[in-house]
Amino acid sequence: MKAGVIVFPGSNCDIDAYKVLEKLNVEVKYIWHDEKIDDEDLIVLPGGFSYGDYLRCGAIARFAKALENINEHIEKGKLVLGICNGFQILTELKALPGALLRNKNLNFICSDCNLIVENTDTPFTNLFKKGDIVNFPIAHGEGNYYIDDEGLGELIKNNQIVFRYQNNPNGSVADIAGIVNKRGNVLGMMPHPERAQDKLLGGEDGLVFFKSVIAYFKEV
Amino acid sequence: MNRYEKVGLTKEEYKRIVEGLNREPNDLELSMFGVLWSEHCSYKNSRALLKLFNTKGERVLQGPGENAGAVDIGDDLAVVFKIESHNHPSALEPYQGAATGVGGILRDIFTMGARPIANLNSIRFGHLNDERNKRLLKGVVNGIGNYGNSVGIPTVAGETVFDDCYSDNPLVNAMSVGIIRKDKLKRAIAQGVGNSVILVGHTTGRDGIGGASFASCNLTEESEAMRSAVQVGDPFMEKLLLEACLELMDKEYVVAVQDLGAAGLTSSSCEMALRGGCGIKIDVSKVVTREENMLPEEIMISESQERMLFVVKKGYEEEILKVFKKWNLNAAVIGEIIDDKNLTVTAGDKVVGCVPVELLGDGAKATLRSYRRPKYLDELHLDIDSLKRVEDLNDALIKVLKSENIASKEWVYRQYDYMVRTNTIVRPGGDAAVVAVEGTDKALSLTVDCNSRYCYLDPYEGAKIAVCEAARNIAATGATPIAITDCLNFANPEDEEVYYTFRQAILGITEASKVLNTPVVSGNVSFYNESNKTRIYPTPTIGMVGLLEDKNKACTIDFKELGDSVILVGETLNEIGGSEYLKVIYGKVLGSAPRCYPEIEKNTIECLTKLIKEGLIQSAHDVSEGGMIVALCECAFKNEIGVEVNVKTSLREDIFLFSESQGRFILSAKKEYVDEIITEFKRYGVLAEVIGETKGSKIEVNINGTRVIDKSICDLKRVWEEELQCIMD
Numbered sequence: 001m002k003a004g005v006i007v008f009p010g011s012n013c014d015i016d017a018y019k020v021l022e023k024l025n026v027e028v029k030y031i032w033h034d035e036k037i038d039d040e041d042l043i044v045l046p047g048g049f050s051y052g053d054y055l056r057c058g059a060i061a062r063f064a065k066a067l068e069n070i071n072e073h074i075e076k077g078k079l080v081l082g083i084c085n086g087f088q089i090l091t092e093l094k095a096l097p098g099a100l101l102r103n104k105n106l107n108f109i110c111s112d113c114n115l116i117v118e119n120t121d122t123p124f125t126n127l128f129k130k131g132d133i134v135n136f137p138i139a140h141g142e143g144n145y146y147i148d149d150e151g152l153g154e155l156i157k158n159n160q161i162v163f164r165y166q167n168n169p170n171g172s173v174a175d176i177a178g179i180v181n182k183r184g185n186v187l188g189m190m191p192h193p194e195r196a197q198d199k200l201l202g203g204e205d206g207l208v209f210f211k212s213v214i215a216y217f218k219e220v
Numbered sequence: 221m222n223r224y225e226k227v228g229l230t231k232e233e234y235k236r237i238v239e240g241l242n243r244e245p246n247d248l249e250l251s252m253f254g255v256l257w258s259e260h261c262s263y264k265n266s267r268a269l270l271k272l273f274n275t276k277g278e279r280v281l282q283g284p285g286e287n288a289g290a291v292d293i294g295d296d297l298a299v300v301f302k303i304e305s306h307n308h309p310s311a312l313e314p315y316q317g318a319a320t321g322v323g324g325i326l327r328d329i330f331t332m333g334a335r336p337i338a339n340l341n342s343i344r345f346g347h348l349n350d351e352r353n354k355r356l357l358k359g360v361v362n363g364i365g366n367y368g369n370s371v372g373i374p375t376v377a378g379e380t381v382f383d384d385c386y387s388d389n390p391l392v393n394a395m396s397v398g399i400i401r402k403d404k405l406k407r408a409i410a411q412g413v414g415n416s417v418i419l420v421g422h423t424t425g426r427d428g429i430g431g432a433s434f435a436s437c438n439l440t441e442e443s444e445a446m447r448s449a450v451q452v453g454d455p456f457m458e459k460l461l462l463e464a465c466l467e468l469m470d471k472e473y474v475v476a477v478q479d480l481g482a483a484g485l486t487s488s489s490c491e492m493a494l495r496g497g498c499g500i501k502i503d504v505s506k507v508v509t510r511e512e513n514m515l516p517e518e519i520m521i522s523e524s525q526e527r528m529l530f531v532v533k534k535g536y537e538e539e540i541l542k543v544f545k546k547w548n549l550n551a552a553v554i555g556e557i558i559d560d561k562n563l564t565v566t567a568g569d570k571v572v573g574c575v576p577v578e579l580l581g582d583g584a585k586a587t588l589r590s591y592r593r594p595k596y597l598d599e600l601h602l603d604i605d606s607l608k609r610v611e612d613l614n615d616a617l618i619k620v621l622k623s624e625n626i627a628s629k630e631w632v633y634r635q636y637d638y639m640v641r642t643n644t645i646v647r648p649g650g651d652a653a654v655v656a657v658e659g660t661d662k663a664l665s666l667t668v669d670c671n672s673r674y675c676y677l678d679p680y681e682g683a684k685i686a687v688c689e690a691a692r693n694i695a696a697t698g699a700t701p702i703a704i705t706d707c708l709n710f711a712n713p714e715d716e717e718v719y720y721t722f723r724q725a726i727l728g729i730t731e732a733s734k735v736l737n738t739p740v741v742s743g744n745v746s747f748y749n750e751s752n753k754t755r756i757y758p759t760p761t762i763g764m765v766g767l768l769e770d771k772n773k774a775c776t777i778d779f780k781e782l783g784d785s786v787i788l789v790g791e792t793l794n795e796i797g798g799s800e801y802l803k804v805i806y807g808k809v810l811g812s813a814p815r816c817y818p819e820i821e822k823n824t825i826e827c828l829t830k831l832i833k834e835g836l837i838q839s840a841h842d843v844s845e846g847g848m849i850v851a852l853c854e855c856a857f858k859n860e861i862g863v864e865v866n867v868k869t870s871l872r873e874d875i876f877l878f879s880e881s882q883g884r885f886i887l888s889a890k891k892e893y894v895d896e897i898i899t900e901f902k903r904y905g906v907l908a909e910v911i912g913e914t915k916g917s918k919i920e921v922n923i924n925g926t927r928v929i930d931k932s933i934c935d936l937k938r939v940w941e942e943e944l945q946c947i948m949d
Contacts (some may be wrong), residue, residue, distance in 0.1 A: 006483070009456070009459070009547065009548065010456050010460075011371070011372075012370075012371070012372025012457055012459070012640055012641075013372070015638060015641060015642075016640070016641060016642045019642060047640075048372060048460075049369075049370045049456060051456065051457070052454070052455070052456025052457075053370075053456075054371070054456070087908055105949060106633075106635070107362075107634075107635050108366070108369060108635045108636075109634055109635070110369075110633075110634050110635070110636060110637045110638055110639065111634050137639055139369070139637040139639060141366075141369075141642065177533050181906065192639075194642070195642055197612050197642065199640055199773065200645055200656070200772065200774075201639070201643075201645060202639075202647070
């Protein structure tokens with residue numbers, strides 16, 4: 001399996017995503033925003049503030065050269081993971097439904113965060129059990145997931161909700177922390193599994209997450 | 221108003237300029253003198269005393285005088301760090317003031333070639349019953365958070381302090397810490413006649429003009445009109461500048477790099493030339509400006525943020541321009557190094573100003589001002605026996621836990637991304653943060669500290685305490701303190717009484733840092749923190765760095781298991797002067813500051829770090845504001861592990877609980893190690909005794925057989941946790 005972490009100007013969790021993949025012996029490289037993606041099996045859109053995010057978060061990043069072929073990539077069934085700013089970019093790209101608004105308390109929130117694993121039938125969560133509680137930290141100012149009732153109905157019907165917050169920190173609709181597209185190969189989530197990669201740093205639930213991706217490719 | 225007064229210079233200073241130049245300066249030249257000879261840039265009122273600091277040590281690679289200090293941490297690495305104030309701007313425009321404070325200190329670190337790995341801050345405000353103070357706190361925290369979070373450097377530790385003396389003069393001190401291979405340390409020394417001077421980063425605008433002069437006078441009603449002296453920050457630009465600069469730093473053709481801070485292009489070019497003993501020529505028409513028709517003097521003193529000045533070997537200019545282009549940043553060759561020791565400013569071919577670098581950069585006379593012991597120091601007597609005994613100490617404890625200074629600061633630090641880059645081992649909320657050093661087994665322990673109330677009661681003792689308390693915070697994580705940076709926040713130095721407190725604080729820092737072997741390697745002075753109504757307490761904030769050889773051994777303050785012994789290290793004395801208890805319960809700031817004995821602190825720290833390294837200690841917490849009882853609560857809160865304490869003392873119960881005697885720790889340890897721990901402390905000449913054990917889910921204290929505290933952790937924790945959040949949200 002080959003992975004690529006896209007680096008936008010202003011990305012700042014690129015290193016953390018790279019680090020965890022390297023730790024798990026995945027062949028991983030950085031992809032600068034004006035390069036093109038190649039045949040990577042997993043593309044990570046990392047956290048941060050792409051292009052400063054002075055407009056809506058992710059609104060500029062979706063025009064990056066590195067994302068020109070992203071839809072073809074998705075159609076081919078390759079995996080795309082958007083974490084935090086990456087999730088925001090995926091909604092701007094319409095690769096995932098809904099939008100991310102400012103946190104309900106209007107402040108940035110950095111904290112540990114317990115999530116409930118809702119869907120284990122995805123390439124990203126196949127090593128979890130449904131109902132598992134995992135701790136992935138959050139660090140965002142605009143992570144309040146919004147979708148209209150109809151859209152929410154669709155998400156539920158298609159089993160697209162992957163993670164829910166145990167204690168909703170930001171006002172997200174239906175406690176949603178992470179969702180996949182219908183096909184299940186694009187995951188967007190506000191919490192940071194790449195930060196939960198070491199007991200010394202407060203936990204390693206994130207390793208199970210990334211090992212799921214590795215396991216998925218072993219089976220494929 | 222005379223033309224020299226308009227730029228903040230005195231008649232005497234103007235005379236010296238005219239003598240030095242042998243003519244009257246033109247407007248551009250005068251503006252440059254105005255900003256560079258301001259207190260903010262020249263340190264004219266502090267330089268003579270700052271010489272007293274001990275700045276040498278076996279680990280010191282770079283002491284004061286550069287953009288930041290650097291200290292050897294082994295493995296061929298150096299830690300680079302500095303603290304700086306951004307007080308005046310934050311008083312007017314809290315968000316931008318604080319944000320640009322973070323930006324400025326970050327640039328000081330990567331100017332040295334180091335990659336910033338952590339930020340810290342010390343912020344002080346008036347009490348939150350005033351809406352204005354709430355607005356200031358909110359703005360400052362947003363500013364620090366947004367800037368640091370966007371650049372992607374974790375903000376890992378800090379202190380938030382409230383006192384009426386900061387109502388008109390909030391303090392915002394920002395510290396940054398970076399890591400570099402020690403042979404790659406860059407210094408800002410301009411050299412090599414003919415080498416090119418390149419300005420990179422953001423465009424140059426009219427923002428922040430006169431910022432340095434503005435920071436060099438008291439805040440008054442008129443200050444509001446100087447809002448335009450506050451700079452505007454762009455963290456995205458900073459992130460790009462950081463990455464682009466670090467990409468170039470180890471290139472052999474980069475001779476020197478200096479960030480543009482106060483007084484902008486004038487100070488950066490002048491300082492670099494001064495260090496190199498050369499001259500520098502700058503063509504302002506080459507500077508990329510944000511606005512049209514900017515005057516040469518505006519370009520020279522603009523404090524637009526996110527800019528750096530490079531000196532590059534002739535012929536390598538394209539290499540620099542290429543990298544900055546990749547990062548979509550401006551870069552323009554604006555001048556060259558010359559051999560006549562002048563700063564020459566041209567606009568195209570026309571010379572618009574020319575002054576000797578030495579006169580401009582070093583001509584502001586260092587004055588040793590006269591000082592006088594303040595009268596108020598004789599009016600601080602406190603008769604402890606006259607304090608009416610509190611009926612229920614449980615209520616007193618709740619009041620103290622709710623005090624803004626003691627209550628949990630989670631509302632503040634959860635707005636900072638303290639985890640980005642995945643190296644944060646010990647997070648905010650403890651004694652010091654611990655951050656792993658990538659590629660090694662080591663970690664750095666980081667803290668900022670100052671109890672300014674003690675400094676008000678006794679500036680010498682208070683400053684000693686600031687250093688020793690910082691060292692204790694570091695030691696509680698298991699790390700050895702190695703060096704400090706200081707941010708000296710004071711009122712108007714032209715006042716003899718203020719200058720006395722300034723001098724005493726410097727003596728106190730020097731004394732403690734000598735004993736603890738933590739030399740001062742960088743720092744900053746901020747004067748004129750006073751308004752017509754109030755004057756801040758002397759506030760010498762200490763930023764300290766400690767080294768932990770094995771990051772896996774990092775210790776935290778939280779009790780770990782039931783059935784552990786709880787040990788009090790150090791002596792509890794009849795010291796309630798300047799305490800939080802005295803302020804909260806009796807509304808007084810009186811008495812003597814607690815005594816501080818750096819030699820004993822040194823032994824305690826050595827012994828504690830040794831025991832932590834040997835794995836004998838489960839948790840360690842420094843006893844500070846709120847005394848032993850608050851320290852016990854803080855140890856208990858996170859894991860909700862209770863404690864029962866039984867002690868005998870001849871002190872009044874409330875004083876025993878809330879005394880802020882120095883040199884103390886609360887430890888917990890497995891029972892089988894207790895004898896060894898007590899014996900070891902004894903060997904170091906330090907008192908340590910078992911006072912109880914972790915048990916249940918209550919905080920219970922029995923003094924001389926009487927139960928004086930009996931409360932469930934949940935009740936206490938709720939009060940402590942919710943106070944600040946309730947006020948702010």
